[in-house]
Amino acid sequence: MSGADDAVLELRAVHRTHGAGPAAVHALRGVSLVVRPGELVAVMGPSGSGKSTLLALAGGLDRPTRGEVRVEGQPLGALDRRGLAQLRRRRIGYIFQQLNLLGSLSAVENVALPLELDGAGGRRARSAALAALAEVGLPALGDRFPDQLSGGQQQRVAIARALVGDRRLVLADEPTGALDSQTGEAVLHLLRRRVDAGAAGVLVTHEARHAGWADRVVFLRDGVLVDTTAPLGSVEQLLSGSDR
Amino acid sequence: MSIRHGLLALLERGQMYGYQLRAAFEESTGSTWPLNIGQVYTTLSRLERDGLVRPLPESEAGQRPYEITDAGRADLALWFATPISRTDRPRDELAIKLALALTTPGVDVRSVVQAQRSATMRALQELTRLKYRSDRPEDLPWRLVLDSMVFQAEAEVRWLDHCETSLVRHQPGVPAPPAPRPGDADASDAARWADEEARR
Numbered sequence: 001m002s003g004a005d006d007a008v009l010e011l012r013a014v015h016r017t018h019g020a021g022p023a024a025v026h027a028l029r030g031v032s033l034v035v036r037p038g039e040l041v042a043v044m045g046p047s048g049s050g051k052s053t054l055l056a057l058a059g060g061l062d063r064p065t066r067g068e069v070r071v072e073g074q075p076l077g078a079l080d081r082r083g084l085a086q087l088r089r090r091r092i093g094y095i096f097q098q099l100n101l102l103g104s105l106s107a108v109e110n111v112a113l114p115l116e117l118d119g120a121g122g123r124r125a126r127s128a129a130l131a132a133l134a135e136v137g138l139p140a141l142g143d144r145f146p147d148q149l150s151g152g153q154q155q156r157v158a159i160a161r162a163l164v165g166d167r168r169l170v171l172a173d174e175p176t177g178a179l180d181s182q183t184g185e186a187v188l189h190l191l192r193r194r195v196d197a198g199a200a201g202v203l204v205t206h207e208a209r210h211a212g213w214a215d216r217v218v219f220l221r222d223g224v225l226v227d228t229t230a231p232l233g234s235v236e237q238l239l240s241g242s243d244r
Numbered sequence: 245m246s247i248r249h250g251l252l253a254l255l256e257r258g259q260m261y262g263y264q265l266r267a268a269f270e271e272s273t274g275s276t277w278p279l280n281i282g283q284v285y286t287t288l289s290r291l292e293r294d295g296l297v298r299p300l301p302e303s304e305a306g307q308r309p310y311e312i313t314d315a316g317r318a319d320l321a322l323w324f325a326t327p328i329s330r331t332d333r334p335r336d337e338l339a340i341k342l343a344l345a346l347t348t349p350g351v352d353v354r355s356v357v358q359a360q361r362s363a364t365m366r367a368l369q370e371l372t373r374l375k376y377r378s379d380r381p382e383d384l385p386w387r388l389v390l391d392s393m394v395f396q397a398e399a400e401v402r403w404l405d406h407c408e409t410s411l412v413r414h415q416p417g418v419p420a421p422p423a424p425r426p427g428d429a430d431a432s433d434a435a436r437w438a439d440e441e442a443r444r
Contacts, residue, residue: 044365046405046409189376192376207398208364208365208368208397208398208401208402209368209372209394209395209398211365211368211369212365212368212369212371212372212394212397212398213369213372213376214369215369217362217365217366217369219358219361219362226358227358227361227362228362229362229365229366229369230362230366
């Protein structure tokens with residue numbers, strides 16, 4: 001694959017097989033994908049097509065059976081557990097449907113946690129966490145605990161935690177979950193904004209409306225990338241073509 | 245929707261002449277529905293014939309404004325109060341195309357489905373991008389028009405997903421694999437589908 005020098009995420013002919021022999025399940029079969037700074041790629045496909053496996057491999061939460069995953073040019077396979085954990089804390093943000101906020105910590109403490117785990121001083125971590133909370137529109141709610149926040153606000157805290165610090169790769173797995181359509185849209189808006197500011201994003205979703213926020217949509221079927229949407233054209237082209 | 249009711253709704257805001265009506269119409273639909281000035285004047289003359297608008301004296305600049313009549317207001321109120329009937333909409337060419345693709349020899353229906361899904365998805369991306377850029381409070385009417393197009397495109401993608409799932413289960417027109425074992429049909433279909441995808 002050429003021209004992937006500036007790629008934030010690169011999957012090279014990645015296979016992931018669970019189990020062995022006749023019972024083996026081929027979750028991914030030779031998937032290659034490049035995501036560059038400022039690019040949001042949506043991955044669509046039916047249940048069991050390999051979407052979540054792809055995301056887990058991209059985030060270093062799982063290792064490929066064959067092929068290579070690189071984040072900012074660094075092959076994840078070459079890192080030991082500690083190196084991988086550090087890369088995950090510093091450079092990769094995860095947004096999941098399950099928020100996994102710690103109920104005994106305030107919003108700002110939840111957001112600061114990955115930085116503190118990474119050895120940042122309390123004051124610096126807190127100030128970065130407050131900046132991230134401001135970015136998601138919750139500048140004044142940092143001292144509240146998760147159970148004092150609405151579902152949409154909790155999701156924003158989880159996003160702030162995924163974006164805090166200098167994360168270059170943001171991975172989102174059905175991030176709008178059970179949120180209503182307006183709140184869900186606000187979540188995608190935040191993701192889009194971070195990507196526009198230079199991060200690379202991968203959004204796994206089965207909802208076309210959410211995938212619409214991406215620059216490129218790729219379709220997975222049975223572990224294989226089968227199609228990708230053409231690059232976006234001009235607004236004028238869209239409007240003149242909308243009256244089918 | 246008729247342009248008629250669009251123009252009546254705009255005149256309900258106050259008197260306007262042709263070019264103003266055209267600009268206001270395009271503004272309120274975010275230019276998704278461009279009108280030419282000829283359409284505006286033709287519609288105005290029909291509305292006048294039906295007693296729903298009346299022309300006012302020409303301005304010094306030679307522009308003739310129109311105002312809505314009481315009959316026009318009643319017609320507009322009725323329009324807002326009446327749901328749009330689904331039977332008034334044009335037939336869906338895509339549904340007909342897929343139905344025909346299923347029964348036409350030599351057509352790879354799955355390719356038709358995937359090509360359409362990719363194209364519709366791309367339109368959805370474009371619409372979303374337009375929405376993202378239109379976040380001023382005064383953009384609300386335009387955003388709602390966009391939302392309508394977004395939801396329609398989404399529905400189309402969901403329907404295409406549904407078609408694909410149905411195709412995997414029943415594959416009319418595709419030769420059956422040699423003597424599948426009982427209970428094995430779905431698995432062999434899925435495997436063949438995957439093989440075809442892999443060859444693309």
